[in-house]
Amino acid sequence: MRNIKQYLTASLMCLLTASCAVTQEKKQESKNEISQGLIYLEREVKVTDSALFFDGKKLGNVRKSVNIKNDPNGKYDYQYGSAIAPHGDAIKTYQHYVFMTWYRGGKYDRHMMLSRLNLKTGQLKHIEFPHQHTGLVGRWWIGETHNTIAVGISPKDETIHLVFDLHAYSKHSDTGGNGSFAKDYFRYSYSLPGAAAVSDDEFTLDLFVKDTSSHSAGPNDYNHLSMTGAEDHAAHSKLTYPKFFLNDQGDLFFYIRQGTSHDGKGIFNYYKSNGIWSSFKSINKLNVKEDGLAHTWSNYGNMKFANGKLGFAFQPRINNKTDRYKYQNGVYFMYSDDPIGQLQWKNYKGQDINLPLIDPKPAFVTEPGDWVTSQQPNKIVITGSFDWTITQKGDVHIISRVRDTEYKKDVYLHHYKPAGQSEFITTDKFVGAKNLYTSGDNIYIIGLDNGQPYIEQATGGTNQFKRVYQGKKQAADFKKGMVYIAQGKLYYYLLAEGQGDKRTTYLQIINLEGR
Structure with a gap:
């Protein structure tokens, strides 16, 4: 009997041990799948140790801030x-080159910089422009994060384009610049044809075209006041959030918001040649009260070209101080079958939309505010964490967040329409994200976890996200990053943790398609 008991005990222990071994092995395999699986880090490159950073205190009221004097110490x-x-919009690729924009620190430098990494030679070249970060409405001693540097590359003539340092500036002194923007309210620089692909030694400031017009600031002025070849203050003033992107035909587009936070419209144009662009086309109209609407509204959206369509998703900020929404409300989407977006705009149901929009209703998809409770004025906040994309096979995905400040509740929403289906699905079973990306038929959430990049992936047309990559510390921990995806690779432009008004930035290239 004792032998039988010993045998059964030993057998049971063997089974349990084997089971535990299998479980541990599966856990290890799962861990390795995340860190060493199909998606992997190809390379990490330091871009600079001198990126500008605002290391002081955050100021409150803008009207009070403009009266603050510089403290030299x-x-x-x-x-x-x-x-x-x-x-x-600080990073783009072309052929085997990566282009990155930045301001050089510290506080008393602030020069605009363009860097190009040659992936074949490994050479990283920097171009310093005469232009310096403007600061808050002309007060250079107060940092201003709206004043970004967007970069675009035209594959048709290999020109480089930069629009930079803008936050609703005008030639009139009422913008807060005390007249300093009279001949500098729009900032556009462009290169000679072929500049994007010159040899490493030739990548210099001489590639860029000087402004020799009547509003030039001198012999070293590369800031052009117009994209259309002639000064047009109405078209080029009060602009914020510049962005470049391409269509499938290789046309370079530019999108930006014009106007204010309570009465702003989206405008876009496309590049022709020799620094000349088409006239701007408006997504929506300003001052819609004159068209019979009760309130003006500002357009908070993002234009992209995806799956052969020029698309635009947005949230309107309706200037209504008495409803339950403090800022934006609603999710809206429309697209054009015209490769240059001049005609054929439709809502997601395929119904025609006329531009510019006066009332946003024809593009309506869903109302995130319906997922929370408060009915009190200005208690529902729908800002940030809004983005969209379309997969290669045509799945449309939009993400949003709604916050109920009365009941202290945040809800992250994923709105998606699988290819071939007629209506959007909305779910709150979503982890939440600030941005959404696509490559092929997959969609991605990309961010930082414990200072290192992570990637969550889902098949297009689904909400089944899983973590497929977790970076390990190489040279530094990171606090922020900007993402660009091209040809199955993630180019992650990263800011390292640090101290002072000069910081270190890196580029990581992560292969999304595997070994």
């Missing part, structure tokens, strides 16, 4: 946010 105080590099 003080740190770099700022408005809105502290990290200006990298920020905005």
